[in-house]
Structures are given as structure tokens and as C-alpha cells.
Amino acid sequence: MGRARLRAPLVVAVGAALVVAACGGATQTAKGPSGPISVGVIAPFTGSAAEFGKLLSAPCDVATRLINQAGGVLGHTFRCVPIDDTGDPADAVPNVTKALATTPNLDIVSGLESNTAATTVPLVNAAKIPFITTNGLVSFNKTTDKYFWRMTPADNANGVAFAIWAIHKGYRRAAIVFENNIGSEGNLPGVLAAMPKLGGTITDNVTIPADAVSYSSVVERVIATNPQVLIFSADPQTSATFLTEYKQLNNGVLPPIVTATDSLTPDFFNAVTKAVGTQYVTQDIYLVGSYFSTSGPAYTAYKDAMYADPRTHAIASVITAVGPPASDYDGINVFALAMLEANSISGAVYNAYIPRVVAGGAHAVVVHTFAQGKKELMAGHSIRYVGVIGPVTFNRYHNSAGEFAANMFSADGSAHRVGIISSQEVSQLLG
Template structure:
């Protein structure tokens, strides 16, 4: 889902082992107390395997925030059999060549690794097999189609494949409210393989609905896109589809400049619902232009309820360690990865095991639930139910999960915009019938 606009192929660097981020033990956690049964002793580690530098450096912090929020939810309720959760960054730099050594180093250096989060479309193809071979459950923010029917049992995806973001954007054109007819669509994504995964499904669907579409790939991270912008403007599009994490501000600023001071309406993927992206784009085309001309797609979150309230409160507390943590309160990936960590901890307790080959299958059962399962919304609720001998279904901060046989969980799309403060505003939602029509039109 994320990182696909900044994937490998942009720059080839010399192969280096990325520096490992500072190990964080949340204030107040202290050392672990003695554990029970087969849960072992000592702190447990969640590895945040993601870009913290390079063109996609804004992705890693969102995932790190998820871990910082999940850790106190677990630690303040006795931990995992007395074991406390810690969070550590492992920088992939958004490049497969850097990501593989980072993954290997993470695994080799940490025998207490309980789960991995992150693994974006930049590096998932390189790191997922490594993590799977080590039998460590992972929750990946990749939208690559190769994982739609993955054979990796330790891989989990809580967000739809990239093609559904493409269909969601087409849904804005066909079903979205309060806009003029958008008949000519310019696709502006990175020239890397991951970014271009949006292009074919969007093109197929748009053409099916009688729209004219043209692809204008850009080299992400460039200092200027004037030549590419001029080519795109010659096409005279009604609307632009884009993501371009880290480059959207520069590109859209030059569009406005070379288009006589007028911003063209633009639709972003779910990854553009992000404080860093909002800051980047508003710095060049103004807040007013973003509010007026930006539209986006996102998964349907309620941003309410017991689980969300705890998640949000923990993000506020995490600000003492990571100042930007509270900004991710409405970031879908942060919500999902928070839930993934909570489910993993509950799976360990439910199986009374520190062995991932034992507790990994339990994650899916806790997410999907079984007949008669008690619905829980927090780690404490889950812990209490398990101690009472009940089976549980976890419905967390991001809502309900439904894993299929390939450990992919999907939900519906909403059509959104930004307000002047960078908050998400829902304008409409795509019905299951509309989503099916879009998917059928895409043909992938």
C-alpha cells in the first residue's frame, strides 16, 4: 500500500548495511518481571523495518508511531506474561539492496524478535522471504500484487493491494460527488516498478468508462519536473491521479506555476492522507488550493470507540519520545500496524508460547474470530477474556479484520478531502456494487 511511489530502481547505491535505529524502551516500562509458562523472560522486540531515510523517509515514522502506541497498551497491563514490548527502527532506505542487509541484521541480532511491521512496497519483495524464513510474523504495508496469493505463512497484510487504490481513484471520477465531468486523466506516478503498478488498472478502468487517459511517469526525488510538467499540460487533463511521496510538492508547485497560476484538480492514493504529504504540498500550492482541488481515497475508519481512544491517548503520550507521534492519529497504516502488534501479543498469551511457529496461526484466528468468540477491543479486554478461558475476536483501532487464506484482509473505500488543518473529511463512500464494477473494469 505504501512506498510504491518511491520503490527501488530510482537510484542504485553501493550496497551498505543500514544503521540500526536507537532501541527504545518506553519510559516507565522498566525491566521485565518474571514470566509464566512458555512465554519466556526478558523484553520482547517489535522491529520497524521501513524507510527512515531516502526518498520515502516519511513512511517509517508512521509505523514507528504504531509501535510506540501499542507498547504501553501491552506493557501497562502486565506485558506478555510479564515481558515488556520495545520498539526498534531498522532503516531500509526504501531500497531492496539496503533492505535485505537490514532485515538480516535485525534477525541475527535479536533473538527476542516477536513481530515485524513496515515492509513497504519499496522492499517487501526483498525482505518478506527473509522474515518468513526466520518464522517471524510480519505486518506489511505493501500493495504489490505478488502478495495477493502469497505462500508466505508469516506474512500479513491489513490493507488492500495497490490496484484497489487505483480503482478507488477511478471511483472518484465516476461516482464522486460535486465535481464537473473529468474526461481526460493524467497519471503522474514514479517511474519505478512499484509506482507504476497503479497505471495499468487505472488505465483499464478509465478507458472502460469512456475516459481518455495518459501516463506521465516522473523520476521521484528530482529537484525539478518542468519538462515533465510541460508535457503533461500539453495533454490538457481535467484531473491528475498521483501520489509521488516526497516529490508531490515540487511537481504540483510547478504545475501551478506553468499553468498560469491555476492548480489542476488532483486525486491522491490512500498514502497521501499523511501529515508529511500535506505539509509538502501546501508549502508550494497553498492550503487553500489543497482544500479546493485535492481529493483522495482512504479505507473506511470511524476514528472512534474504545480501541481508537486508547490508541490516540497512547500517541499523545509517545510525543515525549517522538514529537510527531500524535500527528498519526488518522493515518491508516499506523492504526493497522498498532492492531497487528496487539493481535500478536494476544496470540502469544492465547497459546502460552514464545515460539512464533506456535503463535503465528493464532493471529488469524484472533482477527477473524471463531464461533462464539468474545469480541474485544483492547489488549486488556483480550487478556481478561483469555484468562477467563474464552476465545476472542479482536476488533481494534482500525476496525474489524477478515483475513483470507493468503492472510490478506480488505475493507471498503471512502472518498475524502482535506480540511485546512490537514484533517481528513469524508465526502462519500464506494458501495460494494460500485467497487465490483470498478474492479471488473480494471480487469486485473
């Protein structure tokens, strides 16, 4: 009893101390006037999708380095803060919540990929931090989230691009094989809508679980429909198992596959190459995703920086071939320039300046890098940022989707472009 009495004030005291500490922490950390600006990268850094985290942190590493080289923003340098969403929506919530509450000067967020975006986007938006997201969820096509900005196409548009490319290559009979995750299945409505309109036939449409012991019965079922091409999306292990069994059960013959540029990773390349051979991987896998020009000053600066940075050098050949990382890089530059335009690092203030940076005015100077943009802004000029992914036009829902490109693997695991699909054609088929 006496102990209980003694404990009660102790609990109150400890609680009060914690509250005071928490409040003190909040005033010190949130939007503090000094110290570097933190750019949060919400991505899986552990677990089976950890490879994806590398791809999404690389643009932040490069963009912040170039921003710092150009003198930073309003006296602040930039730094990247990895926020591990583990690729799991449930695990992502506590990790992101904690990071939002404890990371000093967290004024920009990037990453936010499809698997966890449904739970992480509302958290970041509620924290009033502008964020550039690579997620493809269709549910964000008409979002009213004020701090949401997306410069890559939604998954249903990607699905349409898959169908267009399959038909373009002369494959009219396609089987759809998607892993049952939110990113893969988001492509499905687009493929289903576009394929018949293009005169193609969907021979089978199957959803497969990840990491099963065997897919033989599914493979047998798909083979029975005699497809000319597989429109396919799955993680590296699942892809390797499925394609190996397809080849075995189809007398050594594998049809070409059309898949998303999400698979343009060393992990996918290595896993599938070991399973079905380099020849198939380099000659029969088409990776379709958002397009950007691989020439011009913005791309050159981006590519050079990727190769120059020891943190990103190893994956530079892959990363400089796909759109989503480039959109993160551009997004961080745009947000940093918006801070300069707004003369504030507060998300609530500079968020309104983001469209201005990409749209410019009648007499805006076109800039391709942060350094150029900063120089022009300091000289009192208005600017229009045209970055790696080209001109950006945000609609009222803060979405901007460009054109699409088809890529193929080279023998060293890097990628090269083999075709372009216009955004106009995709829009028409989406209806």
C-alpha cells in the same frame, strides 16, 4: 614466512572464537525465554523517506505501551526495535538480515512497506517470524508465505479507488502522473482498468523520475491533453516541483489531484503548501486509502494513546486519519493476543492462532483492545478482536482488504474524511 606460520593458527583461533561467540550469541538471543519481546519495525528511518519511518514506528510505540500497561504477554514486556530499510531494497537486505540475527526475542515484525517489501518479506518469512505488512504490492495478493499477514488493500485496488473517487467528484478526464517507484506504479493497473469502465477517459499516462531539476516538458505535455483531474503519486519534493511548474505553465490554474493516503504526511503537506499554497492543498487534494471508522472503542483507545504518548503526539492528528499505521497497531495487538491463545511467544507456534483471534468462534467475545482481549482470554473465553480498522477476514493468502476512504487536508496539516468507497465496488471493477 615465520610470520605467515604464526598467523595461520592465529586466524584459526580467532575464527573459532568468532564461531563460538556467534553460536553463543545465537542461543542467547534467538527466542530466549526471558527479557522483553522485540517488535521489529522495518521502515526507512534515514534517507529521503525517513518521514515514513516515523509514521510506521508510531503504531508500534503506542501498541507496545498499551500492551505493557496491560501486563504484557506470558511474563514478557514488549519493546519496539527500529530496523532501517533506508527505503532502498538493496540497503534493506543487510540491515534486516543483521537485525533478524542479532535482535533478542524478535517475535513480531511490522512495517515492511512497498519500496523494500520484495526483498524484506522473504527474509522475515524465512526467519519464521509472523509479520504484519503495510506494503501494497500486487505480487503478494496470492502469496503462500506462511508468516505474511496484510490488513490493507493491494495497490491495484487502491488504483481502482482513485478512479472511483475521481468519477464520483465529476472528473471524467484524468491524467495519470506517477513517480517511477514500485509503490506509485503499483496503483497504475487499477486506474487503467477502472477508469474506462466508469465512463472516464485517461488523457495521458506519464511516469516521472524523482527529484529531477525540472518537469516542465512533461507538464507541458500533460497540460496539452486538458485533464480535469490529475491522478497523482510522488514524493513531497517531486510533487512540489511538478505542481509548481504545472501552475506556472497553466496560467496559474492547477487541476485537483487524487492521490494516495501515503501522502498524508507533514512533509508532503509542508512541501506542497509552500509550493502552491494552502488553499489548493486543503481544497483540491483528495487522499484515498484504506478506510476505518473514526468512532467506537477501538479507535478511541488508539487515538487517545497516540495523543498521550510524547513520541507520537506531534503526528497524532495525521496518523489517526490513515489506514496503514492503524493496521500495524491492530496487527501487533492481534499477534500479542495470538501468543496468549497459543501460550507461546514462538512465531512458529502462535502464527496458526492469528486467524482465530480475528475470526473468533460462535460464542466469542468481541474485544477492541489488547487489554480487553487478555482479560477475556484469562477468564477462559474465546475472543474476536475488532480493532481500529474494523472486522478483519483473512483469505487463504493471509490478505484482508476493507473499504476505502477519501480524505482531505485541513489547514493545520491534519486530515478529515470526505467520503467512503465500498470494497464491493472496488472488487467488481478489479474483475
